[in-house]
Amino acid sequence: MALSVEQVLDIAKATEAYDGVAPLDEATLLTLRNRPEDATIWGDVRGFGLLIGTELSLVVLTQHRGVGLGRQLLLRAPSLPAGTTAWSHGDNPAAAALATRQGWERTRELWVMRRPVAGLPPAPETPEGILVRGFEPGDEAELLRVNAAAFAHHPEQGSLDEAGLRERMSEPWFHASGLITAWEGEKLLAFHWTKRHSETEGEVYVVGVDPSAQGRGLGRLVTLLGLHHLAAVGVERIHLYVEGDNTPAVRLYEGLGFTRAAADTHVQYTRS
Numbered sequence: 001m002a003l004s005v006e007q008v009l010d011i012a013k014a015t016e017a018y019d020g021v022a023p024l025d026e027a028t029l030l031t032l033r034n035r036p037e038d039a040t041i042w043g044d045v046r047g048f049g050l051l052i053g054t055e056l057s058l059v060v061l062t063q064h065r066g067v068g069l070g071r072q073l074l075l076r077a078p079s080l081p082a083g084t085t086a087w088s089h090g091d092n093p094a095a096a097a098l099a100t101r102q103g104w105e106r107t108r109e110l111w112v113m114r115r116p117v118a119g120l121p122p123a124p125e126t127p128e129g130i131l132v133r134g135f136e137p138g139d140e141a142e143l144l145r146v147n148a149a150a151f152a153h154h155p156e157q158g159s160l161d162e163a164g165l166r167e168r169m170s171e172p173w174f175h176a177s178g179l180i181t182a183w184e185g186e187k188l189l190a191f192h193w194t195k196r197h198s199e200t201e202g203e204v205y206v207v208g209v210d211p212s213a214q215g216r217g218l219g220r221l222v223t224l225l226g227l228h229h230l231a232a233v234g235v236e237r238i239h240l241y242v243e244g245d246n247t248p249a250v251r252l253y254e255g256l257g258f259t260r261a262a263a264d265t266h267v268q269y270t271r272s
Helices: 005-019 026-034 069-075 093-101 140-150 162-169 218-232 247-255
Strands: 039-044 047-052 055-060 085-088 104-116 131-134 179-184 187-196 201-209 237-243 265-271
Touching: 005 026, 005 039, 005 047, 005 055, 026 047, 026 162, 047 069, 055 069, 069 093, 085 093, 085 104, 093 104, 093 265, 104 247, 131 218, 140 162, 140 187, 140 201, 179 218, 187 218, 201 218, 218 247, 237 247
Parallel strands: 055 085, 201 237
Antiparallel strands: 039 047, 047 055, 085 265, 104 237, 104 265, 131 179, 179 187, 187 201
16 A cells, blocks of 8 residues: 555654654655645655655665665656756765665755854844835735845745745744845845744744845845844754855855754755
8 A cells, every 4th residue: 555645754754853854855845745646655664755846755764774675765766867856864875875876976965054042143233225124915026036036046945936935934833023024115135034943943944135136245134133033032053054065155154153064964866
């Protein structure tokens, strides 16, 4: 009998509890919860394969690792054209070995950077003519415009559309006050969308700056205002995800006290 979405989520939850890192990303979880018909699932109670579009996920329960189940799940996958991608959430040596043996190339690194809330730098003064406020209904079109422009070359974030925005804003963690926006008249110039995962953990979810406003310090402004918002709601630690080759963003976050451990590297493999 085929695995249900509920069984897939249970396996993913159990794996996260052991590994300390979620094996499925947010977009995958949203698809499973809201559009399960878009997902192809195979496997059994030991682990599963999951294909959504051209993104593959393979997840094996801890007690069933080391016996070739990951390879079996990969070989049981439906037709995977060149360009199919798969993430290893954590730079897992077993995943790297499987990818190499099956002809997949290491193509991206996504870093997790972290810092405690204690000792945050002060937020800079808001420049004259700039209005900073939380999200309000009616901001959606400008938010999507700036997001598309800021992430035009980002394969996941840049594709965010109205439906995806509504989906994320329907999640229990969303609060309008945690989506910091910076305006010049009726034009949105920058935003920082924060995410509170728990009472103690917060995230720099998305920081976007309109390319026409680059160089005005607005990215640093909204980032710091968002960090102070997370501090005000009581979190103790903050993390973020950043592309490993995005040197300007890495430097910005390092300057704000974020650091990275070697284990905090997510790797994307692409079928060649």
